[in-house]
Amino acid sequence: MDIVLQQAANGLVLGMSYALVATGLTLVFGVLRMMNLSHGELYMLGAYILSALMQYLGLPYVVGCVLSVLLVALIGYFFGMTVVQPASHLEPINAMLATFGVSTLLSNLVLLIFKATPRMVSSPFQVVFQIGPVFLTIQKLIVVGMGLLLNLGVYLVIHHTTFGKMIWAISEQRTAAEIVGIDTKRMHNLAFTMGAVLAAISGVLVSALYSLAPNMGSGIMTKCFAIVVLGGLGSIPGAIIGGLLLGLAESLFTIIIPSQWTPAIAFVLLIVLLILKPEGLIGKSKGVKL
Amino acid sequence: MLEIRNLSKSFQGLQVFSGIDLTVEDRPGEKSPLIGVIGPNGAGKTTLFNIFTGYAKADGGSVIFDGKELLGKKPHEIVRAGLTRTFQSTLAFRQLTVKENVLVAAYLHEDFSFLERFIYPLVSLKLTQKKTRDAQERAEKVLSMVGMLDDMDMVSGNLPYGKQKKLGIAMGLATEPKLLALDEPAAGLNPHETAETMELLQEINRGGTAVLVIEHNMKLIMTACERIYVLSGGRIIAEGLPQEIAKNERVIEVYLGKGMTAHA
Amino acid sequence: MKRTWTRITIAVALVLVVAFPFLTNAYILGIAQAMLLYFIYAMAMNLLMGYTGIRSFGQAGFWGVGAYVTGLMMNMHQYGILSLLGAMIIGAVLGLAVGMLSLRLQSVYFFITTLGVSEMLRVIAINWMPVTRGPMGLMVQPTSMGLFLGRFEYQTQVYLLSVLLAVLCFLGLRTLMRSHTGKILMSIRDSEPLADSVGVNPTAYKVFAFATAGAITALSGGLNAMAYRIVVPDFLSMQYTTIGLLMVLIGGSGELWGPLFGALIYVGFNEGLRSIGEFRLVIFALIMILVVMLFPKGLIGTLKQQTNKIKQRKQQT
Incomplete structure (x- = not known):
């Protein structure tokens, strides 16, 4: 029983890190109506830039985090403007290939610069403490806390601010939004910068928990696909709940099956779900256009 | 009815x-x-x-x-x-020619078998020749009825709006x-x-x-x-x-x- | 007159292609081999995406499965041709299963499912050590190809078999697209609801295209296993799906000769950039982004567009 609780706790932490990235992905999809396949690389860059700042510039963890998130936001904004935004007007397959190109570009650049050897980041919050039978670190609590705060924040912004409502308008009816005078281009840029920030924050927080590898971006992307389908494309609450569920499922399953098989869980869940309920658990379904 | x-x-x-x-x-x-x-x-x-x-x-x-x-x-x-319907906006298969558009609809009544649909087309056109020729004749009849026989080989996406609408009706007709x-x-x-x-x-x-x-x-x-x-x-x-x-x-x-x- | 010249050119080209192994060294033959098997992959992709309009991001699943099945069968001392047949059958079955389950979904969900299936297969390949030997890869024992090719050297055997299969695939695809089924597939690409409204059962035809493309993709993967004699889980990754997509986009989606040019260009570029070493993938990614965004119609498509414009201008003067 103890081990179940421990794994459940770990699962929530893991799930929260997934949820952050997934929220960013689903936000970009909702606004731009396209899958940004380079989204995972922003998560990876968050972790790697932090690691580099700490190792080569000797910056402390917290400063490194803030700086890294800012830099990744800039990088996300740059690629959003130059590639993602123009690509959203192309055929969907071309758009996805263009973003996949960005993803390959970034992951291979990192591979070239940092090589594939796993890196670690140490944060000052790794003190272990115990609640009942469960061992936790403050770092893990921060992940969950930040995650909840950020996701809640995004949800509130979308539903209760003018800015958020404008983003919602664009995702529902782009043409109508343009007629009303909303600067869709600026909104797109803001949306994927927001997504980049979320992914980067997840990356910097998680970097102290697991080791870094240049392919961690694509690793989390494939899980995020499963999550956004679970929760429904374009649904932020869906991304959060889906992320948490997946994290829990993965951690709990390691009790019974060897850990190398855990990535498969996401896909099994995905496939089972798509067979049973093609519209996702929580999201809306988009009908056929005639 | x-x-x-x-x-x-x-x-x-x-x-x-x-x-x-x-x-x-x-x-x-x-x-x-x-x-x-x-x-x-x-x-x-x-x-x-x-x-x-x-x-x-x-x-x-x-x-x-x-x-x-x-x-x-x-x-x-x-x-x-x-029961066949036409649409208000989606009118034709834009990359196909006028004749091909109507043919797709005309194929309905040829009642192709499983083999004729999925195996023979990979091998040789002669195997389904009779049915495809029959469909072609019926397609041409429909096109002549709506007065678009001359436009047969035009790519339908290039047609003016009025003709696209006529093509839509022709396609509906071809399903008999x-x-x-x-x-x-x-x-x-x-x-x-x-x-x-x-x-x-x-x-x-x-x-x-x-x-x-x-x-x-x-x-x-x-x-x-x-x-x-x-x-x-x-x-x-x-x-x-x-x-x-x-x-x-x-x-x-x-x-x-x-x-x-x-x-x- | 033009027809006869075209036929002569094609005949001469074919003779050269078949005689190639006896004219050059092993290295260049290897490049030609790569072009052939990627040509087959591109044809499958073109059928799926260019002609039927199905956007699958998991073709690497079929490619890798084809490679593993062929490799395993050859290690069981099966004839090369049978190993490839086995790969194609498994590819078709996989295509039918995944297709019937997921082609009724909306396109974004379908794309994610295909990606999910290929990733799941990759995880299985990494972990199923007794069969796939995991990340270290599966070594493939060379066996005879069968079909009276046994008298030639192994590399030549594989090459000649590849030529035969590539030609068969091309002819089969050409016949398919000229047939009534081909027109129906294109109608589904242009507008699925409209096709539905004239009596076409879109799901049935999409499953057919998906299974056929799956079988041909598996064939390509199998040839890869034969030619290079190693199979790794990486074959099931998004990287290999992208190669397929890219070849079709570069060559021209929905064009009969698109796959050939796409494969030639891809393999050519890959070889040309080999000297740059690890930086190659970065350059490749940059080229991919530029091509996809600036030439969405691909080589053949853009050429057609330009020649049409020239024709129109000539008509006006």
């Missing part, structure tokens, strides 16, 4: 329509029915079409065609049963339906093209096909249709001969506002 009974549909809390009854009778040996559906924009006419042709779900009621229930069936199954349901076939056409369309519809009807048409063009509806349904505010507010509809107070009210009379 077609009996729609007590059909209702709501969408995200809004009642689109309810209690819809519509009939297209079978009249063997007599003139086929030509029925019109009119009503203000947004009244739900296209949604109605979408429901009985398999593109949308109904909340209640039934649609019986030739004794079989249509609700819940997929569009291509409904076409097979003998018992009932052809048209969604605003004259929308966006100039008076000359509208008159052509009207004649075409009447010719199709004379040939033995029942026609059900949604339209906004009053002249077309009043001249061509023998019976008219008026859909407004989610209900059928009037039904009958064109002369009756023209004098119907509720219809006038809906179109022109209270206290006005229609000048025919």
